[in-house]
Amino acid sequence: MKTHVTALCTVAAFLCLPPLVSRLSAAEDVVFADFEGPDYGPWLVGGAAFGKAPAKGALPGQMAVEGFAGTGLVNSFAGGDNSRGTMSSSDFLIQKPYITFLIGGGGFAGKTCLNLVVDGKPVRTATGPNTVSGGSERLEPGSWDVTDIKGKTAHLEIIDDAEGSWGHVSVDQIVFTDTKPVLPLHMERPFQTTFSATGNWLALPVKNGAAKRNVELSVGGERKRWFSIELADEKPDWVSWLDISAWRGQQVELKVDRLRLDSKAFEKLDQREGDPDAGADLYQEHNRGQFHFSARRGWLNDPNGLVFFNGEYHLFFQHNPYGVQWGNMHWGHAVSPDLVHWKEVGNALYPDPHGTMFSGGGLVDTANTSGLGQPGKPPVVLFYTAAETSWEQGLAWSLDGRTFTKLEPPVVKKFTDGNRDPKVIRHEPSKHWVMVLWVERDGGSQVQFLTSPNLKDWTPVSAVKGEKGFLFECPEFFELPVEGGNGEKKWVLQGANSEYAIGTFDGRTFTPEATKLPGQFGREYYAAQTFSNEPKGRRVEIGWWRTATDRDGSAFNQSMSVPMELKLVKTPDGIRMSRQPVEELQSLRAKQHPFGGFKLEENTANPLAAVQEELVEIRADLVPPPQGTVTFIVRGLPVMYDAAKQEFSVDGVRVPAPLHEGQLDFTLYADRTGLEIFASRGHRFIPVNFNFKPDDFSMGVSVKGGVAEFKNLDVYGLKSIWR
Numbered sequence: 103m104k105t106h107v108t109a110l111c112t113v114a115a116f117l118c119l120p121p122l123v124s125r126l127s128a129a130e131d132v133v134f135a136d137f138e139g140p141d142y143g144p145w146l147v148g149g150a151a152f153g154k155a156p157a158k159g160a161l162p163g164q165m166a167v168e169g170f171a172g173t174g175l176v177n178s179f180a181g182g183d184n185s186r187g188t189m190s191s192s193d194f195l196i197q198k199p200y201i202t203f204l205i206g207g208g209g210f211a212g213k214t215c216l217n218l219v220v221d222g223k224p225v226r227t228a229t230g231p232n233t234v235s236g237g238s239e240r241l242e243p244g245s246w247d248v249t250d251i252k253g254k255t256a257h258l259e260i261i262d263d264a265e266g267s268w269g270h271v272s273v274d275q276i277v278f279t280d281t282k283p284v285l286p287l288h289m290e291r292p293f294q295t296t297f298s299a300t301g302n303w304l305a306l307p308v309k310n311g312a313a314k315r316n317v318e319l320s321v322g323g324e325r326k327r328w329f330s331i332e333l334a335d336e337k338p339d340w341v342s343w344l345d346i347s348a349w350r351g352q353q354v355e356l357k358v359d360r361l362r363l364d365s366k367a368f369e370k371l372d373q374r375e376g377d378p379d380a381g382a383d384l385y386q387e388h389n390r391g392q393f394h395f396s397a398r399r400g401w402l403n404d405p406n407g408l409v410f411f412n413g414e415y416h417l418f419f420q421h422n423p424y425g426v427q428w429g430n431m432h433w434g435h436a437v438s439p440d441l442v443h444w445k446e447v448g449n450a451l452y453p454d455p456h457g458t459m460f461s462g463g464g465l466v467d468t469a470n471t472s473g474l475g476q477p478g479k480p481p482v483v484l485f486y487t488a489a490e491t492s493w494e495q496g497l498a499w500s501l502d503g504r505t506f507t508k509l510e511p512p513v514v515k516k517f518t519d520g521n522r523d524p525k526v527i528r529h530e531p532s533k534h535w536v537m538v539l540w541v542e543r544d545g546g547s548q549v550q551f552l553t554s555p556n557l558k559d560w561t562p563v564s565a566v567k568g569e570k571g572f573l574f575e576c577p578e579f580f581e582l583p584v585e586g587g588n589g590e591k592k593w594v595l596q597g598a599n600s601e602y603a604i605g606t607f608d609g610r611t612f613t614p615e616a617t618k619l620p621g622q623f624g625r626e627y628y629a630a631q632t633f634s635n636e637p638k639g640r641r642v643e644i645g646w647w648r649t650a651t652d653r654d655g656s657a658f659n660q661s662m663s664v665p666m667e668l669k670l671v672k673t674p675d676g677i678r679m680s681r682q683p684v685e686e687l688q689s690l691r692a693k694q695h696p697f698g699g700f701k702l703e704e705n706t707a708n709p710l711a712a713v714q715e716e717l718v719e720i721r722a723d724l725v726p727p728p729q730g731t732v733t734f735i736v737r738g739l740p741v742m743y744d745a746a747k748q749e750f751s752v753d754g755v756r757v758p759a760p761l762h763e764g765q766l767d768f769t770l771y772a773d774r775t776g777l778e779i780f781a782s783r784g785h786r787f788i789p790v791n792f793n794f795k796p797d798d799f800s801m802g803v804s805v806k807g808g809v810a811e812f813k814n815l816d817v818y819g820l821k822s823i824w825r
């Protein structure tokens with residue numbers, strides 16, 4: 103409790119007379135400094151930042167300063183943000199258990215701070231709240247519990263050792279007290295705790311859209327994990343489970359840059375021994391694709407490191423494990439026996455001091471050219487970009503397909519900032535490896551080619567330019583036989599938007615013959631990649647299918663496409679790529695609605711009226727009326743084919759889809775996230791995402807302007823891959 107005696111004590115404290123202070127009764131607060139005088143009194147002041155005397159509020163050029171006590175305060179904005187200085191109090195004896203103060207301005211540890219110094223070392227420190235532009239000049243209460251250093255001689259110092267935005271600090275009303283201070287709960291402070299890792303998983307509670315916090319976990323003084331996360335102060339939308347199994351039995355230091363004082367985020371550190379999801383009915387969310395891969399939790403973008411290894415397909419993916427928006431890039435990891443049913447097995451690559459883990463490819467080093475394998479155990483090797491920091495290309499490998507080790511240092515030095523997305527393939531005739539890497543150079547996209555004998559030492563050999571958005575990001579490069587081409591083979595170089603070039607490759611230089619060919623005709627299909635080492639010798643692709651599923655506190659966002667097989671086929675226009683869904687998807691068929699061949703006339707009743715399916719496969723071969731239209735209804739959405747224009751239109755997407763000998767063929771997959779149509783013998787891949795279509799499982803087919811002759815129509819209700 104504060105009494106009138108404090109005015110007197112202020113003077114006593116300034117004069118630093120411990121005997122007088124010690125005569126005070128326990129309940130009385132001691133105002134050590136209130137900065138109400140005409141000058142700084144006994145404080146030693148160095149540098150220009152603090153001026154010659156306490157400020158009376160804002161200084162010239164400063165936002166309104168509020169929250170200080172009385173009429174004076176310490177304000178290091180004298181001379182603006184760039185001025186620096188230090189103020190030191192005289193020594194005093196720590197006699198009361200708490201020191202309280204008001205502090206504002208910059209939030210830079212050690213740079214804009216108030217320190218309590220004992221034996222020449224700061225033993226307590228506090229900063230203002232601001233590190234980025236915006237914010238407020240308001241001083242907020244702060245306090246230290248100094249019970250453990252009672253009896254020590256100490257002094258205070260106020261430091262402004264920062265320039266630029268928020269390069270100043272303000273301090274006022276320093277009080278020694280017996281009363282445990284109660285700080286306003288809305289206030290934010292740095293948070294730090296040390297806990298013993300007794301479990302394998304630590305709960306990180308997330309509230310989508312909450313303020314972003316920077317979290318760091320260190321073990322034995324070494325930073326192990328760091329990320330930004332929208333922490334839930336109260337009830338979380340979902341929990342991101344951090345794997346802490348590597349540090350079991352050790353002390354883990356957890357730091358959060360700022361946390362509300364009343365935040366419950368780490369009130370009880372929830373650790374779990376066993377799988378926190380055991381028994382949970384996962385993947386059942388309303389917006390969760392039921393046969394499209396999505397991350398169990400968090401954000402997903404590009405497929406990475408697609409490879410078949412040790413009897414499993416591996417799908418790595420750009421993953422933010424801690425939030426449903428892009429950020430904190432890790433490589434998530436899922437495995438499948440059949441390209442269809444996926445099981446997530448934890449993150450494979452975490453950000454490290456070289457950077458966050460951007461996209462790249464994977465391969466099996468069968469002949470152990472890298473020496474990273476063991477007899478009879480070839481390594482699976484991943485190439486990634488250490489992004490946002492070093493922009494180098496890194497290599498990680500594994501012998502068991504679960505735990506990955508990074509080679510230090512990364513294997514390819516930076517070409518230019520932002521260079522990324524290494525994909526590595528084997529060029530057997532040259533007996534070397536080839537890396538394609540996206541590089542922004544001379545103001546445009548280029549694909550840089552490099553070669554290596556051993557996956558570790560890389561030599562740049564050539565580059566291909568991409569004009570007008572062509573070959574932007576995520577290059578993919580492979581050779582395919584031309585169907586019916588008598589053993590003829592061609593090379594395909596593809597960019598993230600699926601536009602591709604066809605040409606020849608001598609192991610060092612790619613020579614395009616046809617270029618900027620469209621690879622997909624729908625929307626939001628991106629950054630596709632193909633599997634290395636595919637056991638059936640196919641070229642199988644999966645792409646990121648941008649399907650926003652981050653509504654209503656969702657624990658996950660985005661999805662992949664279905665896997666599809668790529669082929670090169672001859673067309674009247676030249677050799678082109680075709681895409682068809684892989685045959686393994688047929689294992690999802692739960693219910694068949696066969697319609698066989700039939701004629702559909704304008705007044706025919708809807709043949710599909712009785713079919714109600716949520717997850718659908720349609721296979722159709724038909725001769726549409728030459729001047730008419732055929733319209734399917736799938737999940738309540740019209741999918742129309744206009745035979746005169748030879749064009750599909752679906753939800754605003756219009757795509758020319760040529761008839762073949764007067765006949766239209768297509769396969770259509772419908773999930774909760776959208777439709778994928780493979781039409782015109784695979785020449786038209788038309789992904790159409792739904793942005794939150796209402797549930798409507800009705801189906802139909804009708805014709806206008808003539809008669810449609812169906813050669814065959816099969817409709818299948820599909821099973822979820824998650825059950």
Ligand code: FRU
Nearest residue numbers: 404420460461522575576629
């Ligand atoms: C493509 C991309 C890549 C990059 C990754 C980062 O979607 O921008 O170029 O590696 O995403 O998540």
